[in-house]
Amino acid sequence: xxxxxxxxxxxxxxxxxxxxxxxxxxxxxxxxxxxxxxxxxxxxxxxxxxxxxxxxxxxxxxxxxxxxxxxxxxxxxxxxxxxxxxxxxxxxxxxxxxxxxxxxxxxxxxxxxxxxxxxxxxxxxxxxxxxxxxxxxxxxxxxxxxxxxxxxxxxxxxxxxxxxxxxxxxxxxxxxxxxxxxxxxxxxxxxxxxxxxxxxxxxxxxxxxxxxxxxxxxxxxxxxxxxxxxxxxxxxxxxxxxxxxxxxxxxxxxxxxxxxxxxxxxxxxxxxxxxxxxxxxxxxxxxxxxxxxxxxxxxxxxxxxxxxxxxxxxxxxxxxxxxxxxxxx
Amino acid sequence: xxxxxxxxxxxxxxxxxxxxxxxxxxxxxxxxxxxxxxxxxxxxxxxxxxxxxxxxxxxxxxxxxxxxxxxxxxxxxxxxxxxxxxxxxxxxxxxxxxxxxxxxxxxxxxxxxxxxxxxxxxxxxxxxxxxxxxxxxxxxxxxxxxxxxxxxxxxxxxxxxxxxxxxxxxxxxxxxxxxxxxxxxxxxxxxxxxxxxxxxxxxxxxxxxxxxxxxxxxxxxxxxxxxxxxxxxxxxxxxxxxxxxxxxxxxxxxxxxxxxxxxxxxxxxxxxxxxxxxxxxxxxxxxxxxxxxxxxxxxxxxxxxxxxxxxxxxxxxxxxxxxxxxxxx
Numbered sequence: 001x002x003x004x005x006x007x008x009x010x011x012x013x014x015x016x017x018x019x020x021x022x023x024x025x026x027x028x029x030x031x032x033x034x035x036x037x038x039x040x041x042x043x044x045x046x047x048x049x050x051x052x053x054x055x056x057x058x059x060x061x062x063x064x065x066x067x068x069x070x071x072x073x074x075x076x077x078x079x080x081x082x083x084x085x086x087x088x089x090x091x092x093x094x095x096x097x098x099x100x101x102x103x104x105x106x107x108x109x110x111x112x113x114x115x116x117x118x119x120x121x122x123x124x125x126x127x128x129x130x131x132x133x134x135x136x137x138x139x140x141x142x143x144x145x146x147x148x149x150x151x152x153x154x155x156x157x158x159x160x161x162x163x164x165x166x167x168x169x170x171x172x173x174x175x176x177x178x179x180x181x182x183x184x185x186x187x188x189x190x191x192x193x194x195x196x197x198x199x200x201x202x203x204x205x206x207x208x209x210x211x212x213x214x215x216x217x218x219x220x221x222x223x224x225x226x227x228x229x230x231x232x233x234x235x236x237x238x239x240x241x242x243x244x245x246x247x248x249x250x251x252x253x254x255x256x257x258x259x260x261x262x263x264x265x266x267x268x269x270x271x272x273x274x275x276x277x278x279x280x281x282x283x284x285x286x287x288x289x290x291x292x293x294x295x296x297x298x299x300x301x302x303x304x305x306x307x308x309x310x311x312x313x314x315x316x317x318x319x320x321x322x323x324x325x326x327x328x329x
Numbered sequence: 330x331x332x333x334x335x336x337x338x339x340x341x342x343x344x345x346x347x348x349x350x351x352x353x354x355x356x357x358x359x360x361x362x363x364x365x366x367x368x369x370x371x372x373x374x375x376x377x378x379x380x381x382x383x384x385x386x387x388x389x390x391x392x393x394x395x396x397x398x399x400x401x402x403x404x405x406x407x408x409x410x411x412x413x414x415x416x417x418x419x420x421x422x423x424x425x426x427x428x429x430x431x432x433x434x435x436x437x438x439x440x441x442x443x444x445x446x447x448x449x450x451x452x453x454x455x456x457x458x459x460x461x462x463x464x465x466x467x468x469x470x471x472x473x474x475x476x477x478x479x480x481x482x483x484x485x486x487x488x489x490x491x492x493x494x495x496x497x498x499x500x501x502x503x504x505x506x507x508x509x510x511x512x513x514x515x516x517x518x519x520x521x522x523x524x525x526x527x528x529x530x531x532x533x534x535x536x537x538x539x540x541x542x543x544x545x546x547x548x549x550x551x552x553x554x555x556x557x558x559x560x561x562x563x564x565x566x567x568x569x570x571x572x573x574x575x576x577x578x579x580x581x582x583x584x585x586x587x588x589x590x591x592x593x594x595x596x597x598x599x600x601x602x603x604x605x606x607x608x609x610x611x612x613x614x615x616x617x618x619x620x621x622x623x624x625x626x627x628x629x630x631x632x633x634x635x636x637x638x639x640x641x642x643x644x645x646x647x648x649x650x651x652x653x654x655x656x657x658x
Contacts, residue, residue, distance in 0.1 A: 030431055030432045031429060031465070034372060035379075036372070036658065037655065038371055038372065039367055043363060043367065052363070055654075100360060105360040134363070137360070323413075324414065324422075325634040327422070327452070329366045
């Protein structure tokens with residue numbers, strides 16, 4: 001390394017060879033490591049509308065034996081490895097979206113809520129801070145559309161001060177979800193493990209109060225945003241089509257609620273947290289076949305950020321092809 | 330839509346149905362569209378080192394008949410469509426990277442330069458502004474490593490004021506590149522269409538001046554960053570392996586200099602701008618086979634942002650599997 005040949009001097013490589021010693025020079029202070037990720041949002045147009053995918057962060061936990069109800073853990077781990085994912089780990093990102101229709105500022109689902117920020121040491125519950133980083137004022141939100149009543153979709157209805165996060169917004173929920181989760185009979189009949197979800201819905205909507213309206217699938221929840229019935233994950237789970245002319249995106253929400261690397265590639269696999277597993281598989285097939293046939297982009301709440309991808313058939317399953325990131329809009 | 334049935338009232342869908350009329354209310358002012366993309370950087374760790382992929386933006390132009398030298402335009406367009414890309418368009422993103430080794434702050438390639446910002450109406454030449462958005466001070470950069478002498482890699486050596494963009498940095502260039510492009514005989518023998526690249530190299534290094542050192546491939550250009558000979562695109566083109574323990578990334582630069590959707594999938598296709606097309610194909614095969622075998626991540630200068638992906642074999646070609654975006658670091 002220290003041999004200075006004529007060739008290395010001519011080529012200037014002597015300087016390169018000497019670099020490993022550079023740290024010895026005390027004045028050669030390194031710039032500090034940043035440790036900070038880019039603000040977690042990505043913006044794209046649907047016709048004249050502006051969609052902002054805003055990450056709520058991600059959680060990583062152990063892979064339970066029932067994560068896939070109808071496949072062996074070995075098969076699941078093999079699929080994870082094939083997808084360049086860690087074995088024995090459930091890696092779960094969360095990405096609500098914001099649609100500015102030009103006439104309405106609409107938030108679709110709300111993430112785990114700011115209380116999760118502390119609990120997760122900052123890795124999850126980021127939605128409201130990333131929303132601010134994206135230049136979106138919570139106070140300016142006209143409508144919050146909820147797809148279903150799981151905590152990662154509704155808990156962010158509550159702000160950092162414990163009050164309503166979107167005090168000026170109409171909160172729109174699927175009628176079938178409201179009916180199911182707020183029904184005391186359903187709660188009392190639920191298994192003990194399922195009871196907290198019922199209690200959580202009461203807690204959240206207790207804060208949101210009277211500003212909740214209910215919608216049936218098939219209805220426009222805002223101009224350009226049509227709700228689509230997609231039950232299975234929960235009884236009243238809704239997806240959305242955001243459309244302007246021929247420009248259309250399927251905001252699938254939780255059609256695939258587990259890792260995309262598993263359930264998009266193997267659509268018959270049943271996710272352990274889907275309430276009606278067979279129906280969830282049927283819904284997944286139906287909507288993905290539609291998206292493939294109509295060349296619709298798919299925005300997935302639990303897809304890797306920014307969660308917006310093309311979808312193609314691949315053998316018996318599907319494959320996501322992430323969109324080409326646009327550095328401008 | 331306006332029929333208020335008992336069911337719709339109970340379900341609250343009357344409100345949803347009324348929404349399309351909401352725009353009539355004059356006080357219902359919409360939030361303005363943002364029109365702004367997120368800051369274009371993405372950060373990840375390689376061992377204890379911190380890599381920041383920073384986009385310089387993208388350019389979109391017509392697809393020339395010789396974009397792929399050995400495939401028909403129909404075949405190229407079919408491959409573009411299969412990759413969910415526009416037909417008849419060359420979509421070219423540019424992503425230099427910054428490595429903070431802990432001891433050195435190293436920029437690898439510099440983008441099209443800030444002069445391009447105006448020319449492209451902001452879609453390209455973004456590197457230096459995105460660098461600032463990433464919290465990286467140009468003045469703190471210790472070394473700028475150049476892979477080869479094409480304008481999209483060297484022009485950003487010049488700052489917005491026309492002076493050196495990284496005045497405190499050592500500028501390290503491949504010895505074979507310097508020798509080739511700065512040789513007056515080579516310039517005089519070059520075809521007219523190729524002459525501007527020679528003149529551009531003289532212009533840029535005239536500004537950078539005496540702070541240029543030359544390196545041979547195989548050498549460490551900084552601790553943890555080893556240059557790798559990868560000729561074909563140009564005579565002295567270099568790639569890099571950024572490594573810390575078992576954690577390794579191949580910074581491929583222009584092993585695939587055209588659209589990944591074409592040349593990663595069809596590695597035998599010859600890119601029109603590769604100087605030695607057969608050698609470029611051999612280099613591509615060799616380094617991708619290595620990355621596949623050793624499960625190395627690949628960071629591509631012309632891959633879709635953030636340009637960091639896993640790579641797998643697929644038939645006779647390869648497939649990029651973008652990394653799972655981490656909302657924290």
